[in-house]
Amino acid sequence: AQKITQTQPGMFVQEKEAVTLDCTYDTSDQSYGLFWYKQPSSGEMIFLIYQGSYDEQNATEGRYSLNFQKARKSANLVISASQLGDSAMYFCAMREGPDAGGTSYGKLTFGQGTILTVHP
């Protein structure tokens, strides 16, 4: 069974500084995907970034980067130059597959989340 662990219930960062949110995962699949989502206080789920298990380079999307260490099974989110609007809950998630036949139903397993607070 897949498992995602986010060990930081809450994190604080000063505006304009960088912050790393931790995520470790456990899977026996060779092919999988890792995602980060942001949930502001308004409640919507916002897709941030994706990393495939076979991707050799770390994913980046603007101020977001994913520090992917496959051997350690970690997929930490790095937010550079934090902004007040980054204050939110952040979820790490993993998708199983696709399998050798190319099939994936795209099911996601989520971690418990980390609440990030950005101070001015």
Place this chain on the structure above:
Amino acid sequence: DAGITQSPRHKVTETGTPVTLRCHQTENHRYMYWYRQDPGHGLRLIHYSYGVKDTDKGEVSDGYSVSRSKTEDFLLTLESATSSQTSVYFCAISLSDRATYEQYFGPGTRLTVT
């Protein structure tokens, strides 16, 4: 904007009553999902669909059923609501024509069972 709407957005119901939540999408995506969000658990998959009339169970499917008679609609039914089903319910779609299979979520439905 992935064109996902959920209805109702808020509902209060009594224990033992049936409840149906609707997820509607406008872009003919094949894969649709229902998740519930509870404090300390993140989001957990209830059921998913990979086509019209093709559905399967997720991690926390007990007490829930789903139906998908049209591509655009995915219904989640609580046959007899219980207080443990008080939660925020999210519908999601997968852009399955893209390799990342990233999922986009609807705005959520807050359900309270009294």
